[in-house]
Amino acid sequence: MTDFHDGLETRSASARAAALSVQLPAAVARAQLSPAYHDLLHDVHPEGVVDLEVLSHLPVTRKSELIRLQAETPPLGGFNVTPLRDLSRIFASPGPIYEAQADGADPWRFARALHATGLRRGMLLHNCFAYHFTPAGMMLESGARALGCPVFPAGPGNTEAQARAAAHLRPVCYAGTPDYLKAILEAGDALGLDLSSFRIGHVTGGAYLPALRSFYAERGLTVLQSYGTADLGLIAYESEAREGLIVDEGVLVEIVRPGTGDPVPEGEAGEVLVTTLDSPDPLIRFATGDLSAILPGPSPCGRTNMRIKGWMGRADQAxxxxxxxxxxxxxxxxxxxxxxxxxxxxxxxxxxxxxxxxxxxxxxxxxxxxxxxxxxxxxxxxxxxxxxxxxxxxxxxxxxxxxxxxxx
Structure with a gap:
């Protein structure tokens, strides 16, 4: 694929660093407006937090801390700058952790990942992520709608009905867990249905194993993956180069030694920390609990942001x-x-x-x-x-x- 979602994806290192020197202080300053970060970052001068090196000295925000503070100060633990009345939705994930959806066209920034997969204006997305309790369904839907694409809100389960609906509606793109598209296609085969309209797929929320990649490739499908969380939205995404995951332009990723905030050398596996740069309710050095590693150099596809290896396991090894x-x-x-x-x-x-x-x-x-x-x-x-x-x-x-x- 030769086109890009926008010019941010192909910026030079100097242009990206210059933008970061403005975005990062603004994100820290806005985070400090929330009660939780007002306490956690009380001695931080945001105007000085202009790059990764300075950011690495700030405290880490952990999910366990988020769960504790949400239990003590419902509903969101004081991490929200946006008043409750101005939020679009609130979701609940296992933990329990409650996540707020800000207003706006693509609050989780999934349009970028779907565009890299090949989704273009007017293509129908068959969305098999759940729309209740957790935000996954809305995350992919909002990204598709930002690209000008209609969405069939299929949700998970009822595989035979999924196959019949796809045969009738002729969607171009699937979104869901890596293995569920295979189940739909096999159900379609068993029912004698034509599901050849599926040409691309975007998967996340599970392991995308080599055997699955081969299965889709043999059927002529381009199925790419992304990495994100309900708290942070999109973190990184795959392009057709299929060489690691490219970090999203709306976040800053650090790889640190598990249990600490100390960065590890490039190529060494460690825990993924994420700072959101363009969120109305920023998270600063949020520990995902996932392991990954930084890959050297830019992607062969032409996108220039940092690449990570992908999910390598869990960092919480207590x-x-x-x-x-x-x-x-x-x-x-x-x-x-x-x-x-x-x-x-x-x-x-x-x-x-x-x-x-x-x-x-x-x-x-x-x-x-x-x-x-x-x-x-x-x-x-x-x-x-x-x-x-x-x-x-x-x-x-x-x-x-x-x-x-x-x-x-």
């Missing part, structure tokens, strides 16, 4: 050892007490019916004193004894895991 919870932030605290070390992984196992812990740390140093010091730090921070093993730099897997529980 586990209970001998009755006490051990968390990634505790492992990070051990590393901060010993500067100059590389990646670390706490491996939890079992021997003779008793929990065991071994902290594996990358370092070129081979020093018994370092082992002893690390073991003391581990015990002091977690209140649990554990073994320490020094590993060569690069020896640990680059998968974002900080705690690995091998107890099954």
């Amino acid at each position: 586990t209970k050892v001998r009755g006490l919870f051990v968390r990634p932030e505790q492992v990070a605290e051990v590393l901060r007490a010993h500067p100059g070390l590389g990646r670390a992984r706490l491996v939890v196992g079992s021997a003779e019916g008793r929990d065991t812990m071994a902290l594996h740390v990358e370092t070129p140093v081979r020093d018994a004193a370092l082992v002893e010091s690390l073991a003391a730090s581990l015990q002091g921070i977690t209140r649990l004894r554990g073994e320490v093993r020094l590993e060569e730099p690069g020896a640990l897997p680059n998968d974002g895991k900080v705690i690995e529980d091998r107890r099954g």
Whole structure:
């Protein structure tokens, strides 16, 4: 595909940095108007937050904190700048977490992702995301409507009826979870229906496995994916280049060491933090709980924003050892007490019916004193004894895991 949704997608690095130096201070200043961020960012001068380096020193906002504050101060925990009377809708996701829909044509910014998939004005979208409780259905619908596309609000389930409706309405594009389009197509095959109108698909909300990609390709369909959340909207999306996910122009993404706000080097797996830049109710350094990694260079499709690898697992790896919870932030605290070390992984196992812990740390140093010091730090921070093993730099897997529980 040779065209783009707008000129933002092909900006130079300098143009994007210049825009960020204006957008980021404005987002922080607006966030501070909300009661929650007024407290959380009370000592931050927004005019100085002009780039990623400065942003990296601000506190992280976690979903657990959002759930707690929403329970204490319903309905939205004080994170909303927009008064309740001016919101379009409020949704509820598991947690529970309540999400507000601001007014406007495409509040979750999905038009960009759908355009990259190939959706164009006038094409009918068969939308299989739910329209009740969670915002997924409205997220994709608002993006399609912003592109000038009609939408069939199919929702999930009732697969035979889905196939019959698609055969009658002749939609060009499917939106839904990665595997459900396959179920609709197979139902159509079994019923002898013509579903050849489907030429493209946009999937999210589940694992898009290679076998599924092959299935759709064999049927002549272009099916691309995106990554987003109910709290943040679109975070990143795939283009026909199919080389990673391109970060949306309305957000800023950081990859940090799980349990911390500390950025990791390019290519290293870590937790995804997102700052929304154009939202009426901004979130600043919001921890998604997902793992990913930054890919080097721009996409071959011509879009120039940062690329990420896609979903690589969950960052919340807390586990209970001998009755006490051990968390990634505790492992990070051990590393901060010993500067100059590389990646670390706490491996939890079992021997003779008793929990065991071994902290594996990358370092070129081979020093018994370092082992002893690390073991003391581990015990002091977690209140649990554990073994320490020094590993060569690069020896640990680059998968974002900080705690690995091998107890099954």
